[in-house]
Amino acid sequence: MSTLTTALRQLRPALVVVALFTLLCGLAYPVTVWAVSRIDTASAEGSIVRDDAGCAVGSALLATDPQVEPGQPDPYFHARVVGSGDQTNPVAAAMAPGDPAAGLPSNKGPSNPELAEWITLRREVIAQRDGVDPDEVPVDAVTGPGSGLDPHISPEYAAIQVDRVARENGLSLGRVQALVAEHTDGRQLGFLGQPRVRVTELNSALNSALGLTAPGCAEPGQAAQG
Numbered sequence: 001m002s003t004l005t006t007a008l009r010q011l012r013p014a015l016v017v018v019a020l021f022t023l024l025c026g027l028a029y030p031v032t033v034w035a036v037s038r039i040d041t042a043s044a045e046g047s048i049v050r051d052d053a054g055c056a057v058g059s060a061l062l063a064t065d066p067q068v069e070p071g072q073p074d075p076y077f078h079a080r081v082v083g084s085g086d087q088t089n090p091v092a093a094a095m096a097p098g099d100p101a102a103g104l105p106s107n108k109g110p111s112n113p114e115l116a117e118w119i120t121l122r123r124e125v126i127a128q129r130d131g132v133d134p135d136e137v138p139v140d141a142v143t144g145p146g147s148g149l150d151p152h153i154s155p156e157y158a159a160i161q162v163d164r165v166a167r168e169n170g171l172s173l174g175r176v177q178a179l180v181a182e183h184t185d186g187r188q189l190g191f192l193g194q195p196r197v198r199v200t201e202l203n204s205a206l207n208s209a210l211g212l213t214a215p216g217c218a219e220p221g222q223a224a225q226g
Helices: 003-044 089-094 113-128 155-169 173-181 199-207
Strands: 048-050 056-059 196-198
Touching: 048 199, 056 199, 089 113, 113 155, 155 173, 155 196, 155 199, 173 199, 196 199
Parallel strands: none
Antiparallel strands: 048 056
C-alpha cells in the first residue's frame, strides 16, 4: 500500500468529522435556536409595545419614565427610578432622567449617606406629586432596580398615582383603576415573586383610552403599515 493511499485513508475520518460538525454546529444548531425563538415572536423581537395605531411606543422589557416640566400637568404613571441623574442638581440626581439610554444603577450601598438623602428627597417629591402622606410612598418608588431599567412597579405604587392620573386626564377613578388591574400580573406560578404592574403598557393603554397616539404616528384606526 502506497504512502499516498495510507494518508488518504487516515484523512477520510477527519474530513467526515469536519463535515458532520459543520452541519451540526453551522446549520442544525442555528436553525434550531431560530425555530425556538419563533415560538414567542414578541420576545424575540424585543417585546415591542404598540399603540392602537400600530406605532411602537417602547418595549415591555424596558422602563420609560415620562418626564414633565416643573409646574406642568403630570398625566402618566411613573416607573421606578430610571437611569442615573444629573449630579449637579439634587432633585434631578435623586429622581434620574427617566431615559433608558441612561439606565445605570447608582452603585451606592445601603449605608451610603448620599443614597439615604436621595431616598428622603424622592419620598418628599413623590408624596407632593401624588398628594399622599410620605409614609404612604412604597419602597419601590424610592429605590432603583439593579439594572436601572425595571419596567414594573408594585400595585401599591400604582395605587397612589391613580388619583393624579385620573384628575389630569379627566377620567373617572374607576376607569383608571380598571386599566391598572388589566396591566397587573400576579406572582409567577402563583408563589414566585410579587404582583407587579407593567408601566409602559399601562401608559400606552392610557393613551389609547384618551384617543392619543405616539408623536408622528397615524391617527387611531389608521394603523401604520409594516
